[in-house]
Amino acid sequence: MPKEAMEPLEVKPASRVNIHRSLRTKLWHERYLFILLLPGLIYFLAFKIIPIFGNVIAFQDYNPFKGIWASDFIGLDNFKRIFEDSEVLRVLRNTLYISFMQIVFVFPAPIILAIMLNEVAHEKIKRIIQSIVYLPHFFSWVVIISIAMIFLEPEGLINQVLQSLGFNWVSFMSKSELFVPIVIVELIWKETGWSTIIFLAALASINHELLEAATIDGANRWKRIRHIILPSIGGTITILLIMRLGSVLDSGFEQIFLMLNPFNKEIGDVLDTFVYEKGIKQSDFSFSTAVGLFKGIVGFVLVLGANKIVKKFGHEGLF
Known part of the structure; x- marks a missing residue:
């Protein structure tokens, strides 16, 4: 061959x-x-x-x-200034407090609203309610806060109601202790409806046979929510909570910036407004960048830590 x-x-x-x-x-x-x-x-x-x-x-x-x-x-000199500057520690404390209040009150609001909407039997009424609660999301913060100011000003609707009930009028925007509650209420009003979209999608995936079987076994509405609905959307809630922890130092620059005044600045000034003040107004570019980078690193560490803790408890994490 x-x-x-x-x-x-x-x-x-x-x-x-x-x-x-x-x-x-x-x-x-x-x-x-x-x-x-x-x-x-x-x-x-x-x-x-x-x-x-x-x-x-x-x-x-x-x-x-x-x-x-x-x-x-x-x-690392700019980063050392972060821990030596008393003003930074003040705004960091304000930021953490506002973020904590947002997690406690704002984060559960769309979950509650989604469950309530899911219980509405009449489809047309349900869609009308959804359209109404979605609407504020499409307004800018300038519009939202302008509307809020109309209600909260000394001659506004809320003070008129208070005076008709025999109470004295309240200067809402000059009382620092009312700043955070106003921020929370505005945020709930603007974003709760839009945030329900994810939870409504999660609720739509629940096996309705489980709910029917629970009803036959005598479970009332609250027991169905507690033992079937909430565990079924627990994964979605966990993932969104982990993502929210990643932005724990983001308190919402535009909303807070538009509401700040000399009366509430002590408690309302947060890291975002501090970076704007230092970087734009005072031209301290390096220090403001260091503060912003520090904020991002903290958020990244919190996401990793929360994800690891969730997995240790046997739940599905973000990654």
């Missing part, structure tokens, strides 16, 4: 040209999907990815005239 016949046939790999041509063909075939995806990609690239590289000024004594590359490197 000839030597050439005994040698195995060489299988040539696909040509790179053919691979590239196939990739171009696929991209062209799905071009409309990529065009739809393009605005979102540009947004995240411009406002989320590229700004990450700007965090390097947190480790510098940044000078806008020198630029990022020529500014002096000072290491």
Whole structure:
């Protein structure tokens, strides 16, 4: 037998040209999907990815005239200032307090509302209620707070009701102890309806045979909610709670900034408004960047920790 016949046939790999041509063909075939995806990609690239590289000024004594590359490197000095500055500790305390109140009162609100809507038997009435409670989400914070101010001003509706009941009028916006309750009520009013969408979707996946069997066995509405509905959406609640912990130092800049005044600034000033004050008004770019980076690191650590704790208790985590 000839030597050439005994040698195995060489299988040539696909040509790179053919691979590239196939990739171009696929991209062209799905071009409309990529065009739809393009605005979102540009947004995240411009406002989320590229700004990450700007965090390097947190480790510098940044000078806008020198630029990022020529500014002096000072290491962790800006981060040391965070723990030495009494003003930072004050706004950090305010931020944690407002975030804690949001988790306690705002986070459960859409769960309760979703369960209540799920119990409405008449579909048309249910949709009307959903449309009404969704509506505030589409208003800007400027509109929401303007409406709130109309109700809370000295001649507003709430003070008129108080005076008609024999009480003295209340200057709501000048009392620092009322600042956080007003923030919580506004947030519940604006976002609760929209947040119910996720929980209503989770409720729709519940096996209705379980609910029917529980009803036959004599379980009333409260027992069905406690023993069937809440455990069934427990995974969704856990994941959203973990995600909420990641933004525990985000108290809502726009809402709080629009409500701040000299009377409530002591308790209403939070990390976001502090960063704005230092970075924009006082041009302390490096320190404000360090505070913002510190806030992001804390949120990241909290997400990892909460996810690990949840998994230790046998629940499904975020990842």
